Amino acid sequence: MDGGAQYNPRTVEEVFRDFKGRRAGMIKALTTDVEDFYQQCDPEKENLCLYGFPNEQWEVNLPAEEVPPELPEPALGINFARDGMQEKDWLSLVAVHSDAWLLAVSFYFGARFGFDKADRKRLFAMVNELPTIFEVVTGGAKKQTKEKSSVSNHSSNKSKSSSKGRSSESGKYPKSVQPKDEDEGLDEEEEDEEERGDTLCGACGENYAADEFWICCDICEKWFHGKCVKITPARAEHIKQYKCPSCSTSNKRARP
Numbered sequence: 001m002d003g004g005a006q007y008n009p010r011t012v013e014e015v016f017r018d019f020k021g022r023r024a025g026m027i028k029a030l031t032t033d034v035e036d037f038y039q040q041c042d043p044e045k046e047n048l049c050l051y052g053f054p055n056e057q058w059e060v061n062l063p064a065e066e067v068p069p070e071l072p073e074p075a076l077g078i079n080f081a082r083d084g085m086q087e088k089d090w091l092s093l094v095a096v097h098s099d100a101w102l103l104a105v106s107f108y109f110g111a112r113f114g115f116d117k118a119d120r121k122r123l124f125a126m127v128n129e130l131p132t133i134f135e136v137v138t139g140g141a142k143k144q145t146k147e148k149s150s151v152s153n154h155s156s157n158k159s160k161s162s163s164k165g166r167s168s169e170s171g172k173y174p175k176s177v178q179p180k181d182e183d184e185g186l187d188e189e190e191e192d193e194e195e196r197g198d199t200l201c202g203a204c205g206e207n208y209a210a211d212e213f214w215i216c217c218d219i220c221e222k223w224f225h226g227k228c229v230k231i232t233p234a235r236a237e238h239i240k241q242y243k244c245p246s247c248s249t250s251n252k253r254a255r256p
Contacts, residue, residue, distance in 0.1 A: 008109070008112075008113075009109055010109075010113045012115070012119050012123050015109045015110060015123060016106075016123060018054045018105070018106070019105070019106045020130070021052070021053065021054035022053060022054060022102055022105065023052060023102055023130070023205070024052075024056040024204055024205070025051075025052035025053050025056045026050060026098045026102070026133055027133055027136055027137075027203065027204060028056070028058055028203065028204075029058040029060075030091050030095055030098075030137050031137065031202060031203045031244075031246055032228060032229060032245045033058070034091070034246050034249055035245065035249045037050075037058075037060065038082070038087070041060060041078060041082050043080055043082050043083050046062060047076045047080075048062065048076075048077065048078055048079040049061060049062070049075065049076055049078065050078055050094060050098060051074060052102070060079075063076055072104040072105055072108055074097065074098065075097035075098075075100075075101065078097070081093065088138075091137055092137060092138055095132075095137040096133075099132045099133050102127075103127070106123060107120070131200060131205055136200065136202065139202070139222060199223050200223075201214075201224055201225045201228055202217070202220075202223060202224050202244060202246075203224050203225065203229060203244075204225065204228050206225070208223070212225055212226070212227075213225070213226035213227075213232070213236075214226065215231050215236055215242055216242070217242055217243060217247055218241045218243065219243050219244070219247040220244060220247055222244060224244060229244060229245060
């Protein structure tokens with residue numbers, strides 16, 4: 001269950017990198033790769049766990065056989081609840097258990113390699129700067145950043161209305177954000193940065209960056225890096241209504 005070569009992170013920075021890699025893998029499973037994840041969690045199979053790896057990959061597999069295991073184990077039997085509840089509720093439940101497992105693994109490394117009080121506090125502060133998997137999967141991270149920006153700065157309302165105007169002019173095309181040219185006006189750039197600076201990608205959970213292409217799902221209204229959902233600026237120009245992988249999967253299953 002190592003997802004590649006084994007290594008033991010020994011410093012706060014190394015443990016945090018390990019945390020980020022595992023977290024990114026699990027977020028992929030529950031967002032961009034959700035259809036594959038759903039299929040692998042067959043309730044007819046034995047107790048299955050969702051593992052995230054430092055190389056940002058994920059795996060659904062049986063728990064480790066050795067007792068005690070080399071690392072803390074994720075929640076057991078996630079597949080059994082799949083068909084007994086709404087899909088979004090099931091994914092949220094898996095996300096909560098995934099958050100708990102990530103913290104357990106990080107603080108296991110901290111205990112094993114003798115982190116003192118200051119090290120543990122610094123590690124938690126670094127972890128706490130990122131939204132939880134649950135917040136990314138349910139859209140809570142986006143809501144929090146929206147509330148923060150609206151309270152802290154009135155100018156964000158201005159930029160929101162101007163961006164809405166721009167997107168309505170384009171009519172049938174989905175909302176997207178192109179990488180900025182160097183010769184664009186500074187005022188417009190600052191307004192856009194204020195609006196989107198706290199926006200998080202619905203797939204990887206990372207912040208908006210002005211030099212990257214983003215696209216917004218017309219169903220759930222989450223924003224995504226183009227590279228995370230495999231959409232290029234050229235392809236976006238020809239999409240009348242963009243649906244993210246999660247919404248596409250949900251719509252397929254809802255059909256009789």
